[in-house]
Amino acid sequence: MTAAGVPARRSDGALARRLLIGLAVAVAFILLGLPLAIVIVEAFARGAWTYLAALTDQDTLDAIRLTLLVALCSVVVTTVFGVAAAWCIARFEFRGRSLLLTVIDLPFSVSPVIAGLVQVLLFGRRGWLGPFLEAHDIRIVFALPGIVLATVFVTLPFVARELIPLMQEQGAEEEEAALSLGASGWQTFLRVTLPNIRFALLTGVLLANARAMGEFGAVSVVSGHIRGATNTMPLQVEILFNDYQIEAAFAVASVLAMLALVTLGLKLALERKSDTHTHEERPT
Amino acid sequence: MAQASALGRPRRVIPGLGLSFTITTSTLAALVLLPLAAMVAMSLSKGLPAFVAALADRRVLAAFRVTILAALGAAVVSAVCGMLLAWVLTRYRFPGRRFIDAAVDLPFALPTAVAGIALTALYAPNGWIGALLEPLGITVAFTPLGIGVALVFVGLPFVVRAVQPILEDLPADEEEAARLLGATRTQIFLRVIMPAAAPALITGFTMAFARGLGEYGSVIFIAGNKPMLSEIVPLLIVIQLDQYNYVGAAAIGTAMLMVSFVMLMVINRLQAWAAAR
Numbered sequence: 001m002t003a004a005g006v007p008a009r010r011s012d013g014a015l016a017r018r019l020l021i022g023l024a025v026a027v028a029f030i031l032l033g034l035p036l037a038i039v040i041v042e043a044f045a046r047g048a049w050t051y052l053a054a055l056t057d058q059d060t061l062d063a064i065r066l067t068l069l070v071a072l073c074s075v076v077v078t079t080v081f082g083v084a085a086a087w088c089i090a091r092f093e094f095r096g097r098s099l100l101l102t103v104i105d106l107p108f109s110v111s112p113v114i115a116g117l118v119q120v121l122l123f124g125r126r127g128w129l130g131p132f133l134e135a136h137d138i139r140i141v142f143a144l145p146g147i148v149l150a151t152v153f154v155t156l157p158f159v160a161r162e163l164i165p166l167m168q169e170q171g172a173e174e175e176e177a178a179l180s181l182g183a184s185g186w187q188t189f190l191r192v193t194l195p196n197i198r199f200a201l202l203t204g205v206l207l208a209n210a211r212a213m214g215e216f217g218a219v220s221v222v223s224g225h226i227r228g229a230t231n232t233m234p235l236q237v238e239i240l241f242n243d244y245q246i247e248a249a250f251a252v253a254s255v256l257a258m259l260a261l262v263t264l265g266l267k268l269a270l271e272r273k274s275d276t277h278t279h280e281e282r283p284t
Numbered sequence: 285m286a287q288a289s290a291l292g293r294p295r296r297v298i299p300g301l302g303l304s305f306t307i308t309t310s311t312l313a314a315l316v317l318l319p320l321a322a323m324v325a326m327s328l329s330k331g332l333p334a335f336v337a338a339l340a341d342r343r344v345l346a347a348f349r350v351t352i353l354a355a356l357g358a359a360v361v362s363a364v365c366g367m368l369l370a371w372v373l374t375r376y377r378f379p380g381r382r383f384i385d386a387a388v389d390l391p392f393a394l395p396t397a398v399a400g401i402a403l404t405a406l407y408a409p410n411g412w413i414g415a416l417l418e419p420l421g422i423t424v425a426f427t428p429l430g431i432g433v434a435l436v437f438v439g440l441p442f443v444v445r446a447v448q449p450i451l452e453d454l455p456a457d458e459e460e461a462a463r464l465l466g467a468t469r470t471q472i473f474l475r476v477i478m479p480a481a482a483p484a485l486i487t488g489f490t491m492a493f494a495r496g497l498g499e500y501g502s503v504i505f506i507a508g509n510k511p512m513l514s515e516i517v518p519l520l521i522v523i524q525l526d527q528y529n530y531v532g533a534a535a536i537g538t539a540m541l542m543v544s545f546v547m548l549m550v551i552n553r554l555q556a557w558a559a560a561r
Contacts, residue, residue, distance in 0.1 A: 013469065016469060017376055020368065020371065020372050020376070021372055021376055021378050023368060023372075024368050024369050024371075024372035024373070024384070025380070025384065027365045027368060027369060028369065028384045028387060028388075030413070031365065031436065031437060031440060032384075032387045032388070032390050032391070032437075032440075033387070034406055034412065034413065035394075035399060035402040035403055035406060035437065036390065036394075036402070038402050038405050038406050038411075038412065039398060039401075039402050042405055077311070077315075080307065081307065081308065081311045083304075084303070084304040084305075084307035084308045084311075085304070085307075085308040087300055087304040088300075088301055088304035088305045088308055089308075091298050091300075091301075092298070092301045092305075094301075094305075100308065100309070100312075102548070102552075103312055103316070103317070104308075104312065105548075106316060106548075107316060109494060109498075109544045109545075109547060109548045109551075110320075110498065110540075110541060110544050111497070111498025111499070111500065111518050111540055111544070112396075112498065112500055112501070112518075113498070113500050113518035113519075113521050113522065113537075114320075114323070114498070114518075114521070114537045114540060114541060117323060117521055117525065117533055117534070117537045118319035118320060118322060118323045118537075119319065120525055120530070120533075121319075121322050121323050121326045121530055121533075121534055122318075122319055122322050124525075124530070125528075126528060126530050127322075127326075127530065128322055128325075128326070149315065152315055153315055153316060153319070156311070156312075156315065156316065172298055175298055176297050176298065179297050179298065179299075180297070185298075185299035185300050188298075189300070210393055213395070214393075214394070214395025214396070214397070214398070215395070216395060216396045216397040216400075216500065216501035217396065217500035217501050217518065220500075220501075220522070221521075221522060221525060233395075234395050234396075234397040234398070234501070235397075237395075237397045237398065237401060238397055238505075241401050241404075241505065246405075249401055250401065250405075253395075253397070253398040253401055253402070256394075256395045256397075256398045257394060257395075257398055259395075260390065260393035260394040260395065260398075261393075263393050264386060264389055264390065264393050267389075268386055
């Protein structure tokens with residue numbers, strides 16, 4: 001009975017299995033593969049020279065420079081914030097701790113457009129602080145500070161999110177040991193905590209950086225789209241696309257797509273590293 | 285050893301609560317909470333009737349309808365496709381599995397504007413996919429359907445990443461027992477696996493839906509942005525701001541924020557439910 005039943009079911013299973021794998025591959029190909037492929041194909045549709053010309057265009061170079069600057073500023077804020085947040089949430093018990101956790105995640109659940117909108121409402125010409133800023137000739141909206149503020153709003157949780165679960169899991173024993181041996185707080189942080197969290201910290205920085213460089217909605221609202229001045233790369237993609245400069249738009253987009261692929265690759269590598277790291281540590 | 289743990293008990297040994305707590309809360313207050321409060325205050329600055337009027341506008345209501353329907357439809361498609369991908373990625377070993385597994389994160393990493401123009405080019409009437417659908421009378425780009433397609437792209441990884449760990453940890457003995465009792469594959473799937481995976485699947489579905497409600501970059505290129513037909517809510521904020529209608533923009537933003545809060549609470553509940561199972 002079992003001898004007759006098993007092979008029949010197995011062949012039945014093999015068919016279902018092949019069908020499901022085929023379907024899944026097709027879904028992944030259509031939903032994920034094609035959008036990536038068309039970026040590359042369209043970018044090189046008129047050859048490598050047009051591609052290079054699009055990337056070395058002055059407005060595009062300015063956009064790349066601004067994007068790097070904005071990402072650098074935002075990642076620094078996000079990292080300092082993330083480490084501080086993880087330290088106080090994973091190392092201490094206090095009232096309102098779970099509320100704080102929820103608030104840290106808040107930027108993830110809010111539309112990026114709102115991240116830009118709030119900057120305009122605060123610092124725009126008719127915003128709450130508009131008259132004051134105008135009187136003192138300070139520009140925030142349609143300038144670098146506004147773009148950085150909007151980007152920081154969006155990227156703020158990235159590092160904290162990577163660090164908090166890890167530091168909670170690791171516990172405070174090693175730090176307590178270092179402190180009881182006479183290390184100062186900063187020494188303990190730099191010599192004990194930082195080495196323990198380095199892979200998660202790098203992952204967080206990596207993801208925050210990718211999001212900062214690629215952020216569109218938040219930045220679009222505060223940038224004012226001033227060419228050569230307040231355009232980041234994603235905004236440059238938009239402007240070129242709406243100008244029917246399709247190849248140029250996809251050329252800039254291909255650089256951002258490369259950034260995404262490199263980010264994913266590095267993230268995988270870091271995850272594998274931290275896995276082997278913890279596996280090595282476990283037996284000792 | 286026992287002494288050390290007894291000494292380590294009072295957590296005050298570790299310094300830095302004051303500094304780290306100050307940095308965390310002041311950063312959150314200055315960069316997130318205060319700006320959001322300023323938005324809510326701005327939305328009510330001309331009184332409650334103005335707030336209600338800004339939201340009761342026909343164009344705004346149409347945008348809410350389109351956004352919610354598209355996000356809902358896309359979340360359903362994401363749930364089906366995501367469940368399929370999660371199932372195949374955890375249950376079967378086949379060449380390219382790890383590659384597809386890594387590719388699932390692509391929508392998280394790809395800048396939304398890039399996704400937007402890529403999907404527009406794909407689904408435009410002369411695009412790779414659009415040209416195939418055109419003879420069937422299906423137009424995706426520049427219609428509400430296009431919004432849905434963009435939101436499926438954005439929502440898919442939420443479902444896969446929510447369901448995958450559950451399917452990986454599913455104990456084999458229940459399935460084994462069901463099989464020995466003569467259940468068919470379909471029965472096992474529906475009676476054993478689905479009940480176990482359902483909380484995670486619903487969580488992923490809700491996350492995809494919530495994300496879809498606020499999504500902007502990947503949608504506006506493919507949507508066509510026709511008033512009353514294919515305008516999404518975040519775009520209306522941008523339009524109001526362009527017209528210097530700060531109160532109107534703030535009112536829509538506040539409504540979206542309230543929806544986000546509700547979704548956040550629902551997702552938290554769902555995650556607690558999924559964890560309890």
